[in-house]
Every structure is written in structure tokens, then in C-alpha cells.
Amino acid sequence: MVFSSLEFIYLFMPPVLLVFYVLRYAQWEKGIIWWLIASSIAFYAWWSPVHLILLLGSVAVNFALHKLILKNSSKLILFVGIIGNLATLGYFKYADFLISNFNLVLGVETPLLHIVLPLAISFFTFQQISFLYDTYVGRIEDCDFAKYCLFVVFFPQLIAGPIVLQKHTIPQFTIASFNKHAGVNFSVGATLFVIGLFKKIVLADGIAPIVNTVFNAGEAGQSIPFEAAWMGTIAYTFQIYFDFSGYCDMALGLARIFGIRLPINFNSPYKAVNIVDFWRRWHITLSAFLRNYLYIPLGGNKKGLSRRYINLTATMLLGGLWHGASWNFVFWGLLHGCYLTINHGWNTLFPQTDNSSPLLRFIERLVAQSLTLLAVMIAWVFFRAESFGTALAVLKGMFGQTLYYDTKVWNHLLVDTSFFWFQVIILTAIVVIAPNSIEIVRKYRPVVDLKSTAKILKNTFIPLRNLLQWRPTLAWSASFFIVGIISLVQIYRLDELTEFIYFNF
Numbered sequence: 001m002v003f004s005s006l007e008f009i010y011l012f013m014p015p016v017l018l019v020f021y022v023l024r025y026a027q028w029e030k031g032i033i034w035w036l037i038a039s040s041i042a043f044y045a046w047w048s049p050v051h052l053i054l055l056l057g058s059v060a061v062n063f064a065l066h067k068l069i070l071k072n073s074s075k076l077i078l079f080v081g082i083i084g085n086l087a088t089l090g091y092f093k094y095a096d097f098l099i100s101n102f103n104l105v106l107g108v109e110t111p112l113l114h115i116v117l118p119l120a121i122s123f124f125t126f127q128q129i130s131f132l133y134d135t136y137v138g139r140i141e142d143c144d145f146a147k148y149c150l151f152v153v154f155f156p157q158l159i160a161g162p163i164v165l166q167k168h169t170i171p172q173f174t175i176a177s178f179n180k181h182a183g184v185n186f187s188v189g190a191t192l193f194v195i196g197l198f199k200k201i202v203l204a205d206g207i208a209p210i211v212n213t214v215f216n217a218g219e220a221g222q223s224i225p226f227e228a229a230w231m232g233t234i235a236y237t238f239q240i241y242f243d244f245s246g247y248c249d250m251a252l253g254l255a256r257i258f259g260i261r262l263p264i265n266f267n268s269p270y271k272a273v274n275i276v277d278f279w280r281r282w283h284i285t286l287s288a289f290l291r292n293y294l295y296i297p298l299g300g301n302k303k304g305l306s307r308r309y310i311n312l313t314a315t316m317l318l319g320g321l322w323h324g325a326s327w328n329f330v331f332w333g334l335l336h337g338c339y340l341t342i343n344h345g346w347n348t349l350f351p352q353t354d355n356s357s358p359l360l361r362f363i364e365r366l367v368a369q370s371l372t373l374l375a376v377m378i379a380w381v382f383f384r385a386e387s388f389g390t391a392l393a394v395l396k397g398m399f400g401q402t403l404y405y406d407t408k409v410w411n412h413l414l415v416d417t418s419f420f421w422f423q424v425i426i427l428t429a430i431v432v433i434a435p436n437s438i439e440i441v442r443k444y445r446p447v448v449d450l451k452s453t454a455k456i457l458k459n460t461f462i463p464l465r466n467l468l469q470w471r472p473t474l475a476w477s478a479s480f481f482i483v484g485i486i487s488l489v490q491i492y493r494l495d496e497l498t499e500f501i502y503f504n505f
Contacts (some may be wrong), residue, residue, distance in 0.1 A: 004250075066091075078132055078136045134165070164262060178258065188441050205435060215232060215385060215412075237377050245266050269281035271431075275372060328387065
């Protein structure tokens with residue numbers, strides 16, 4: 001069950017909301033917390049009841065470790081907890097990957113374990129590691145088990161993030177938060193959910209067939225012509241943008257319906273002017289986690305330039321591996337590590353100045369955004385491809401190195417590409433010009449710590465940002481009702497409902 005499924009919209013959310021409002025009316029804080037825990041467990045069990053044992057066992061063990069660290073302030077217990085969490089993640093996510101590479105290097109045939117990857121294991125593992133570390137360094141004095149459990153399993157953010165720290169949500173699990181501005185919370189939450197649903201079902205899934213056609217052909221060993229390669233790469237660039245952006249909006253919206261604000265996780269990353277800026281905007285909570293719990297402990301930028309660049313590359317390599325057990329993901333992480341190194345080196349050699357004219361600054365920004373997006377697109381090829389061979393086939397096509405290809409294979413895609421390029425124009429305008437969802441509802445504090453977030457929410461031309469400013473009015477309600485209906489109709493028309501891309505991580 002995913003947020004964009006009819007089962008979730010019609011069968012899951014109505015009873016969850018009904019009981020929530022009854023308990024809220026009764027002012028029963030504990031009852032609300034335990035009801036949200038039970039709902040989240042049911043949501044997770046819909047996918048795999050067997051792996052629910054792993055999730056709940058992980059919650060119980062980590063909470064016990066939290067209590068032990070509070071009692072003894074032991075670095076050994078912290079170390080055991082971190083290693084235990086990483087070992088569990090490593091077994092389920094990387095065991096077969098390691099065995100297959102072991103077989104390849106040594107020429108042996110050790111049988112694979114064929115382990116099914118538990119849904120959300122990367123996300124709830126990272127959250128609990130951060131909780132143990134925060135306990136050890138004194139950021140947490142004590143925590144009620146029910147609130148800790150909800151912190152981990154809360155269904156709006158359980159499956160694909162954002163990666164939430166204890167300071168983000170646990171203080172909000174109070175009757176005061178559940179009570180405050182219920183009407184506004186529901187309106188803002190429903191608006192964000194509808195925006196996300198439209199992004200996922202209409203925009204991301206609408207362009208996905210082109211992506212599948214191109215990359216599946218590459219996987220089958222077909223040579224890919226120039227235009228098809230660019231179509232597939234551009235289409236995936238938009239697909240993953242609107243898929244992940246849609247998920248983030250829906251997660252924020254669902255949490256807000258219950259009066260809970262989550263941290264910002266997505267902020268118009270294709271408006272970035274360099275790769276450093278991109279990673280401040282894309283999967284923001286993962287970037288923060290890797291910075292705070294990996295890059296800085298490795299030494300960060302405090303041990304010289306060479307060590308800084310090594311730490312950057314190592315962090316991004318592990319970030320790539322976090323996304324999946326594949327050398328493609330590792331290479332994607334390596335690419336971004338190299339991008340970041342080049343970006344920081346460039347800034348060191350050529351510090352930015354504001355002495356140029358407005359026109360020159362505009363041109364410089366446009367060139368910087370274009371180069372950044374091109375670098376991101378090339379890296380996306382490795383992220384999407386199932387193998388290096390597929391990625392290289394697509395890249396060869398993109399750079400005009402495909403001399404011979406079967407025209408019969410590609411006629412159906414290339415015979416009339418006018419509608420595709422029209423889609424690209426519309427999607428580019430949405431990505432580059434339009435305000436993002438957080439800007440649209442920014443007056444209603446859609447995320448945690450909006451004051452610091454506001455510093456990076458200057459993405460849009462001010463007149464357009466002011467024009468598209470959501471308010472709880474009949475006109476706005478009618479507009480988003482129509483958007484929701486369009487999304488639901490599209491769900492009925494789909495042959496098969498696709499999961500969010502980040503559900504695989």
C-alpha cells in the first residue's frame with residue numbers, strides 16, 4: 001500500500017482519521033499516540049507482515065540500548081548499538097551483493113541468500129542510530145516508549161523519509177500539538193497531499209513509459225540513437241524529481257493532518273547553481289545525516305584540503321551505497337563526490353564577488369544552473385540503469401557515439417516526438433519558474449523550523465510567488481479539489497500502480 005493507492009485513500013485514511021478525531025475530542029494524548037502507532041504498524045504490515053517482526057524488534061532493542069546509555073553513559077554500548085544496526089542493515093541489504101562480488105573475484109559459486117529487502121530498513125535504521133548518538137551526547141534525557149515507538153514507525157515518514165531526528169517530532173507528540181488549529185492543519189495537509197499526488201500520478205508516472213522504453217532497450221543490448229538517449233535521460237530527470245518531490249509533499253501533508261510538522265526534505269533542487277547547492281536541496285535530511293554523522297566524524301574540513309576532499313568523496317560513496325546494493329549506485333556516489341570536490345576547489349581558487357552587473361549575474365547564474373543540471377543528468381543515468389552496460393549504452397547515444405541501431409525498434413518512439421518536447425517545456429516551467437509546494441503554503445508553517453528554512457526558500461520570482469500563495473478560501477479549495485479529481489481519475493486509468501522510486505532504498 002502506497003500513499004497514491006486507492007486502498008490508502010479510501011480504506012486506510014478514513015478510519016485512521018475518524019478514530020484520531022474521536023480521541024482528540026476526548027483529549028486522550030496516550031490514546032492518540034498508541035492509535036497512530038497501531039495505524040502505522042497496520043500500514044507497514046500491509047506490505048509484509050513477516051518483516052514487521054524486524055521493525056518492532058529493532059524498535060524494542062534500540063529503546064533498551066537508549067535506556068542503558070542513559071544509565072551508564074557508555075561509549076561501548078553506543079558502539080554495540082551502532083554496529084548492531086549497521087550489521088542488520090548490511091545483512092538484509094548487502095549480503096547477496098557481497099556474495100555475488102566474492103564469487104566474481106574468486107571464480108566460485110557460493111549460493112546467494114535471495115534475501116527480500118525489508119521496506120524502509122535504511123530509513124528506520126538511520127533514525128535509530130541518530131537517536132542512540134543523541135542520547136550518548138546528552139541531547140536526550142529520557143523518552144517515553146510510546147513516543148519513541150511513534151518517532152520510528154509514524155507512517156507518513158516511515159517508508160521513504162524524511163530521516164527524522166528526535167528533536168523534530170518527539171516534542172510534538174503532545175495533546176497540545178494534536179489540538180492546535182485542527183481545521184488549518186487538515187486544510188494545509190490535504191493541500192500538500194493533493195499536490196504530491198498530482199506530481200506522482202500525473203507528472204512522474206505520466207513520463208515514466210519513455211524512461212522504461214529507453215533503459216529497457218539498453219538492458220536488452222540494443223544500441224540507442226541520439227534523440228532516444230536524450231529523451232530517456234531527460235524523462236528520468238523529470239520522473240525522479242516529481243516522484244520524490246511528490247512523496248515528500250504527501251509525507252508532509254499526511255503528518256500535518258495530525259498536527260505534526262516534519263523537516264523539509266526537498267527544495268527545488270534543479271534551481272541549484274552548483275552541486276553543493278544541489279545537495280542542500282535534494283534529500284535534505286539524508287544530506288544532513290551524512291554530514292553530521294559521517295563527514296564531520298571523519299574530520300570534515302578541519303584536517304586540510306586533501307583530507308577534506310577525501311572525506312567528501314568517501315561520504316558520497318557511502319551515500320551512493322546507501323541507495324542500493326549495486327556498483328551503479330556506488331559510481332553515482334563517486335561522481336557526486338568528484339563533483340563536490342571540483343565545486344569546493346573552484347570556490348577556493350575563484351571566490352565569488354558581487355561586482356558584476358545584474359545582466360552578467362543573470363547570465364552567470366543561467367550558465368551555472370545549466371552546467372549543474374547537466375552534471376546531475378549524467379549521474380542520473382547510472383542511478384537509473386540496471387547495469388554499467390545499460391548506462392554506457394545510454395551515454396554513448398547521448399554523446400552521438402551510436403552509429404548503427406535498429407530503426408524498427410525505435411520508430412514507435414521517434415516517429416512523432418512533438419508531444420514529448422511539449423511535455424518537457426511544461427515540466428521545465430514548473431521546475432524552474434513555479435514556486436514549490438512549501439512556498440505555496442509557507443504562511444502556514446508547513447515544516448519544522450520554518451525560520452531557518454525560509455533562508456533557502458527564495459526560489460521564485462516574487463510576483464509569481466505572491467500570486468500563488470495558498471489561502472483557505474473557496475477558490476483555492478475548488479482548484480485543489482479539481483486537481484485531486486484529475487489525479488484520482490488517472491489512478492483508475494493506470495494499468496499498474498507504481499511505487500515511489502525511493503521505496504526501493
